[in-house]
Structures are given as structure tokens and as C-alpha cells.
Amino acid sequence: MACRSARTLFPVTATCAYMNNAADTPPPVPVAEAMVAFIEDNHSFGCQNFERWVATQERCRGAFARLVNADPAEIAFVKNTTQGLIIAAEAMPLRRGDLILVDDLEFPSNVLPWEMVARRRGARVKTIRSRVGRVTPDQVEQAVNRQVKVLALSAVQYENGFFADLEAIGEICERSGVFFVVDAIQACGVMPVDVRRWRCTALATGGHKFLMSVGGCGFLYLCADALDRLEPVNVGWLGQRDPMAFSSTYDPADGARRVEEGNPSMVAIFGLDASLALLLDIGLDAVSSHVLALGRRLVEGLETKGYRVDSPQGDGERSSITLFRGGPLSSRMLHGRLAEAGVVTALRGNGLRASLHLYNDDEDIDRLLDALP
Numbered sequence: 001m002a003c004r005s006a007r008t009l010f011p012v013t014a015t016c017a018y019m020n021n022a023a024d025t026p027p028p029v030p031v032a033e034a035m036v037a038f039i040e041d042n043h044s045f046g047c048q049n050f051e052r053w054v055a056t057q058e059r060c061r062g063a064f065a066r067l068v069n070a071d072p073a074e075i076a077f078v079k080n081t082t083q084g085l086i087i088a089a090e091a092m093p094l095r096r097g098d099l100i101l102v103d104d105l106e107f108p109s110n111v112l113p114w115e116m117v118a119r120r121r122g123a124r125v126k127t128i129r130s131r132v133g134r135v136t137p138d139q140v141e142q143a144v145n146r147q148v149k150v151l152a153l154s155a156v157q158y159e160n161g162f163f164a165d166l167e168a169i170g171e172i173c174e175r176s177g178v179f180f181v182v183d184a185i186q187a188c189g190v191m192p193v194d195v196r197r198w199r200c201t202a203l204a205t206g207g208h209k210f211l212m213s214v215g216g217c218g219f220l221y222l223c224a225d226a227l228d229r230l231e232p233v234n235v236g237w238l239g240q241r242d243p244m245a246f247s248s249t250y251d252p253a254d255g256a257r258r259v260e261e262g263n264p265s266m267v268a269i270f271g272l273d274a275s276l277a278l279l280l281d282i283g284l285d286a287v288s289s290h291v292l293a294l295g296r297r298l299v300e301g302l303e304t305k306g307y308r309v310d311s312p313q314g315d316g317e318r319s320s321i322t323l324f325r326g327g328p329l330s331s332r333m334l335h336g337r338l339a340e341a342g343v344v345t346a347l348r349g350n351g352l353r354a355s356l357h358l359y360n361d362d363e364d365i366d367r368l369l370d371a372l373p
């Protein structure tokens with residue numbers, strides 16, 4: 001299927017020009033149907049079809065693994081991105097005096113867990129200062145030394161949409177023996193993600209944004225080669241090698257599944273199973289090319305109208321997100337003006353954030369541009 005034909009699957013396109021996918025993507029019809037089917041099954045039959053649910057869950061795990069170029073055994077279901085990052089942070093073998101690198105563009109969920117774990121283990125968090133909205137491989141190279149044990153970075157920054165050079169940064173981490181933890185929620189489902197090429201130790205994402213399902217379920221990738229050096233603290237019955245043995249002797253599952261401590265949101269997993277099928281059918285190269293082309297049209301239109309674009313625009317730096325400001329109105333007033341014209345954006349930083357997905361089209365972009373004073 002092509003992006004253009006998939007537009008008809010998104011009821012939100014009939015109500016507005018929705019460009020707030022970086023906050024929440026309204027699920028398409030097959031995703032809503034899959035979730036309703038699960039609820040009807042549960043409603044009528046209890047858990048008698050549990051084995052079918054588990055089969056769907058495992059298919060979903062495999063589909064996400066394919067999306068990010070991982071092995072299914074390296075994927076765990078988590079509640080959300082934040083929980084994935086907390087699990088990764090707690091699992092790091094950090095000791096007194098170790099350093100954790102973050103940067104000043106990160107969403108709080110990729111800073112707070114690191115500060116907490118540093119405080120308890122006597123480690124320290126050091127912040128890389130971004131330059132003109134970017135964190136570059138050069139800056140990472142300069143910040144890394146023998147004390148640095150972890151680098152935590154977003155693939156795509158939530159505010160300005162900067163897409164980091166993860167391949168070069170991952171190579172520095174690997175060469176320096178630094179665990180590389182990636183917050184990928186603003187990338188997964190809309191930009192190509194490749195845990196092997198990026199050499200990630202861990203990568204976390206949630207299901208309610210570009211993965212087009214609902215809140216309550218996300219994914220954590222844990223690299224198989226790193227697993228025996230990690231010390232996950234969240235343990236429970238579902239993370240055991242054989243959960244149905246109900247044994248209280250710790251015997252963890254071989255792969256990332258060991259951090260799945262208890263029941264997940266099965267309804268959200270049914271949604272994700274359907275959305276991943278759609279995304280893999282369209283292909284992430286097609287989805288990203290589509291949003292980057294729309295983004296180009298948006299940036300050109302904004303600049304023609306005298307607005308300032310704050311998202312980095314270099315080769316490989318762009319994503320689904322465009323942050324802009326300017327014109328005669330304050331950003332707050334402009335946000336309201338656009339909403340009145342049926343154009344949904346978000347207030348972020350000093351400006352407005354427009355975030356696009358596969359169902360957006362040229363008309364959505366022109367509707368935004370036409371509504372600008």
C-alpha cells in the first residue's frame with residue numbers, strides 16, 4: 001500500500017488537518033478494529049483464547065523486531081518509553097565515579113531516570129550542550145573519556161525534530177566501551193530505525209505516537225550481546241523462563257523478555273500488531289520519504305511567508321517534526337488561530353511544532369500555510 005491510499009484509513013483526516021503526531025497519532029481503522037476484536041473476545045470468552053492472544057503478541061514482537069532490525073528475542077514489551085528507559089537505566093552496571101552523558105535537548109524521561117540511578121550509585125550525569133539545536137558526533141567524541149559508561153540520546157529530538165547521526169555516534173560508543181541508550185519514540189514508525197547500524201545497547205519507544213496504536217504499551221530493545229553485562233532489577237513471573245511453572249526461584253528468560261514482569265496491555269498489543277503490519281506493508285523508506293517531502297513543502301512555504309524555522313535542515317538531520325515561529329502573532333495566539341482553521345499543531349519551546357505522518361498530504365500543508373497571517 002502507498003501512503004496516499006492509506007490516508008482513507010485515518011478518520012481524523014475528515015475532521016481536521018492533524019499535525020500533532022509527535023504527541024499522539026490517531027489510530028487508523030484496522031488498528032481500532034483489532035482492539036475492538038480483542039475486547040469483544042475477552043468480553044464474551046474471558047481468557048479461553050489466551051493462546052491466540054499470545055500468538056498475536058509474539059507476531060507483534062516479531063514485527064517490531066523487523067521494524068528496527070533486531071532479533072525478536074531482543075525485544076521486550078514495556079508500558080511506555082519512559083518505563084523502557086527506566087529499565088535500561090537501572091540495568092546499567094554503574095559504580096561510584098562513573099559518568100552518564102545526556103544532552104540539553106532531551107525529553108525529561110531520558111534525563112530523570114539517569115539522575116536517579118546516578119544518585120543511588122554514586123555516579124554523575126554530565127550534560128552535553130547542544131549547538132544550534134544539534135548534538136554532533138564531534139561533541140560526543142570530545143565528551144567521552146574513561147569514566148563515561150553510558151550515553152543516553154534521542155534519535156529524533158521531541159522539540160525541534162533534530163535527527164542525530166546515530167551511526168557515527170554509535171560507532172564512537174562501541175569503540176569507547178560506552179553503553180548507547182536511545183530514546184526512539186519520535187523516530188519509530190516514521191523514520192528508518194536500525195539498532196545494528198546504530199550499535200545501540202538499548203532502545204525504547206512507546207506505541208501511541210508514530211506507531212499508531214494507543215498508550216499503555218511500548219517496546220524495549222536490549223542487545224543480545226550486552227544482556228549478560230546488564231543487571232535488570234524488575235523481575236516477576238512473566239519474565240521467568242517458564243512462567244506457567246509459577247516458580248518463585250529466579251530463572252530468567254534468555255532474552256529481553258526477562259524484563260516483562262507481569263501482564264501487558266493486551267488491547268494495545270492487538271492495536272500494535274495491526275499498525276506494525278500496515279507500517280511494514282508501506283515500508284519505512286516510503287513513509288520517511290513522504291513526510292520529508294511534505295516537510296520540505298512546509299519549510300519553503302513558511303520561509304516564503306517570513307516565518308523562521310528552528311528545526312535543523314541539513315542532510316540527514318530532518319525528521320517528521322518542523323518547529324517554527326514568527327509572524328505578527330505570539331506563538332500561543334498563532335496556535336489558537338490555526339486550531340480555528342482546523343489545523344492541529346503543538347506549542348513547544350518558543351514556537352509551534354508541526355509533526356507529520358504517512359496520512360498527511362499536500363492539502364494539509366497548504367491549509368496550514370493559508371491560515372498563517
Ligand SMILES: Cc1ncc(COP(=O)(O)O)c(C=O)c1O
Pocket residue numbers: 022023080081082083107109110154156157158183185186205206207218
Ligand atoms: C522524546 C520523548 N521521550 C519520551 C517521551 C515519553 O513517552 P512515554 O509517554 O511513552 O513514556 C516523549 C513524549 O512526548 C518524548 O517525546
